[in-house]
Amino acid sequence: MQSSAQTVSPLIAGLRCRCPRCGQGKLFVNVLNMRDRCDACGLDYKFVDTGDGPAVFAIFILGFLCIGGALVAEFEFGVPWWVHVMLWGILTPLLAVFLLRFLKALLIALQYKNKAEEARLSKE
Numbered sequence: 001m002q003s004s005a006q007t008v009s010p011l012i013a014g015l016r017c018r019c020p021r022c023g024q025g026k027l028f029v030n031v032l033n034m035r036d037r038c039d040a041c042g043l044d045y046k047f048v049d050t051g052d053g054p055a056v057f058a059i060f061i062l063g064f065l066c067i068g069g070a071l072v073a074e075f076e077f078g079v080p081w082w083v084h085v086m087l088w089g090i091l092t093p094l095l096a097v098f099l100l101r102f103l104k105a106l107l108i109a110l111q112y113k114n115k116a117e118e119a120r121l122s123k124e
């Protein structure tokens with residue numbers, strides 16, 4: 001039996017912030033708040049438990065990009081200090097929100113596809 005989970009790529013669902021089962025329904029109410037269920041297929045999002053995963057990945061990726069960018073701006077172009085403040089003060093929060101949204105949707109899609117959940121000793 002082929003499930004619909006195999007037809008939706010977790011990467012595409014993550015990039016589009018869509019339902020991990022049907023790839024159509026929106027995952028978020030606004031920026032980072034989850035909906036209760038999928039509007040298109042009715043998948044209940046109660047199973048979602050990404051924990052700190054998206055934040056950890058976002059910190060590592062963003063730290064590399066922003067510190068690397070600041071070093072290049074300083075030593076390649078010699079920009080004044082106020083350009084650093086303006087550039088990284090605006091770019092870092094924007095990139096953080098984008099990355100958190102994408103990574104949260106990606107980890108939800110991967111959790112759904114791989115049926116990841118807490119280990120249990122017996123079936124209830």
Ligand SMILES: [Zn+2]
Pocket residue numbers: 019020021022023024025038039040041042043
């Ligand atoms: Zn759906």
